[in-house]
Amino acid sequence: MGTVFRFLGTVAAVVLTVNIVPGIEVSGGWLTILLVALVWSVITMVIRPVLSVLTLPITLITFGLFAFVLNALLFWAMEFVVPGFSVDGFLAALLGAIVLSVLGWLINKVL
Secondary structure: OOHHHHHHHHHHHHHHHHHHHOOOEEOOHHHHHHHHHHHHHHHHHHHHHHHHHHHHHHHHHHOOHHHHHOOOOOOHHHHHHOOOOEEOOOHHHHHHHHHHHHHHHHHHOOO
């Protein structure tokens, strides 16, 4: 049951992120939002830890700032995986990844 609440929290965070951050658009309704939340969940559980280990030297050299770049690139990559999801540039991806992470964390803490 906790996994369902966590996923619904991610869905809520995606909806808020799309409405808050300019340059991020969803053109497929709720199905696209659910797919974005599912893909983001898979990315954060599977792909990001592997890439974090691989980019650890760069992250250490930049005092952790490269982690933001990695999150932004993964957020931007969802544009190619999810049809109907579009991100207008790296700055929108960076801001979207930060907002989505913070909102997801806050919503999951409340739930």
